[in-house]
Amino acid sequence: MQIKKFTAPTLKEATEMMKEELGGDAIILGTRVIEGDRKFNAKKMFEITAGADEIIKKNSGKNNEMKKESKNIYEKEIDGINKKIFNSSNRTTGSEIESAASEPKPEHQFKSEKLDKKIKEYSDLLLERDIQKPIVKEIVKHLDNYSGLVEEKNLESYLLSSLSSMVTTKEFKVKKGKTVKIALVGPTGVGKTTCIAKLAVISKIIHKLKVGLITIDTFRLGAIDQLRIFSEISDIEMAAAYEPGDMKKLLNKFSDKDIVFIDTVGRSQRNSDNLSKIKEYLDVAKVDDVMLVVSAATAPRTLNDISTKFKVFDYKSVIFTKADEAASYGAILNLSYNFNTPITFITNGQVIPDDILAVSSEYIANLIFSGKLY
Numbered sequence: 483m484q485i486k487k488f489t490a491p492t493l494k495e496a497t498e499m500m501k502e503e504l505g506g507d508a509i510i511l512g513t514r515v516i517e518g519d520r521k522f523n524a525k526k527m528f529e530i531t532a533g534a535d536e537i538i539k540k541n542s543g544k545n546n547e548m549k550k551e552s553k554n555i556y557e558k559e560i561d562g563i564n565k566k567i568f569n570s571s572n573r574t575t576g577s578e579i580e581s582a583a584s585e586p587k588p589e590h591q592f593k594s595e596k597l598d599k600k601i602k603e604y605s606d607l608l609l610e611r612d613i614q615k616p617i618v619k620e621i622v623k624h625l626d627n628y629s630g631l632v633e634e635k636n637l638e639s640y641l642l643s644s645l646s647s648m649v650t651t652k653e654f655k656v657k658k659g660k661t662v663k664i665a666l667v668g669p670t671g672v673g674k675t676t677c678i679a680k681l682a683v684i685s686k687i688i689h690k691l692k693v694g695l696i697t698i699d700t701f702r703l704g705a706i707d708q709l710r711i712f713s714e715i716s717d718i719e720m721a722a723a724y725e726p727g728d729m730k731k732l733l734n735k736f737s738d739k740d741i742v743f744i745d746t747v748g749r750s751q752r753n754s755d756n757l758s759k760i761k762e763y764l765d766v767a768k769v770d771d772v773m774l775v776v777s778a779a780t781a782p783r784t785l786n787d788i789s790t791k792f793k794v795f796d797y798k799s800v801i802f803t804k805a806d807e808a809a810s811y812g813a814i815l816n817l818s819y820n821f822n823t824p825i826t827f828i829t830n831g832q833v834i835p836d837d838i839l840a841v842s843s844e845y846i847a848n849l850i851f852s853g854k855l856y
């Protein structure tokens with residue numbers, strides 16, 4: 483797969499450039515508006531990132547050199563995404579919390595006033611980051627247990643390892659051979675469909691998996707079209723299920739796929755009847771995995787309610803979307819810790835497929851502590 487970017491003053495021109503160079507089978511991976519270019523006397527330019535199995539246009543030696551260079555850049559970009567999405571390591575498990583807690587308390591517990599003050603400052607910071615009070619108390623207790631070892635200069639790293647030991651993460655892995663059916667559920671408008679589009683492109687392009695998409699969102703106006711347009715530009719097959727009974731037939735149709743993503747209709751957690759209707763589809767499909775999708779910008783109490791009510795789906799992990807819109811990230815730890823649920827991904831923007839990160843517990847600890855995404 484060759485990946486290239488095309489920029490032009492209009493989307494039409496950029497598309498034509500893409501077609502000329504990559505042919506009609508090119509897959510559009512993303513479009514965005516960028517700053518204008520004086521050369522074209524344009525206030526804004528359109529950029530298309532596209533991929534194709536081979537570059538068609540024959541170019542001069544110089545152009546070929548440029549192509550080689552840009553190919554290297556985009557291969558590196560894709561490699562970067564690949565690493566972000568699938569190779570995150572050093573995941574923390576609950577057992578680390580246990581082993582840390584069972585270590586003997588040091589005999590000499592000396593705590594300077596200065597250190598106390600610093601711990602207080604940090605505990606205020608964690609509250610500001612929206613970590614719930616009881617969890618902050620626990621972290622402070624953890625630090626107190628190690629007061630003989632903790633000094634002002636290493637307090638920050640103790641704090642970070644405490645935070646990281648309280649969050650679990652899970653790697654997203656799919657093996658070829660058997661069709662894995664993954665459903666994304668969650669409240670309205672949190673980014674379920676966008677997330678599926680990101681995961682589908684990455685699964686197809688980077689992991690060379692055969693991907694199928696099924697939507698059961700035949701309720702919201704325009705929902706099927708949203709996925710259909712994506713399906714057309716990414717050349718990933720999709721189908722819509724209008725009733726639970728359709729699921730069997732559609733899954734048979736996709737029996738050659740390595741992975742099938744099931745997009746569900748966004749529903750309020752407070753309407754259990756609507757949630758039960760979605761569940762009927764997933765039960766017929768006998769899904770292998772359910773991921774709960776929630777926005778990182780959701781109020782803590784609402785997030786707690788969502789995580790509780792969506793338990794009817796027996797979700798195995800959580801995707802936090804819209805991290806770019808959130809003012810703090812303590813909610814990620816609250817949810818993972820209180821519901822003993824791992825986090826798989828964080829999404830940080832609307833661009834498909836770039837704006838998604840596979841996260842490690844260390845990454846989340848840093849994110850919460852610094853309050854910054856990068």
Ligand SMILES: Nc1nc2c(ncn2[C@@H]2O[C@H](COP(=O)(O)OP(=O)(O)OP(=O)(O)O)[C@@H](O)[C@H]2O)c(=O)[nH]1
Nearest residue numbers: 670671672673674675676748803804829830831832
């Ligand atoms: N800022 C930001 N916007 C996002 C992100 N993910 C999705 N969105 C935007 O959120 C809006 C809703 O996204 P969808 O993917 O349609 O959400 P959904 O959960 O499928 O919505 P329903 O199916 O109606 O429940 C769109 O405008 C997306 O571009 C993200 O990580 N950051």
Ligand SMILES: [Mg+2]
Nearest residue numbers: 674675699748
């Ligand atoms: Mg949707």
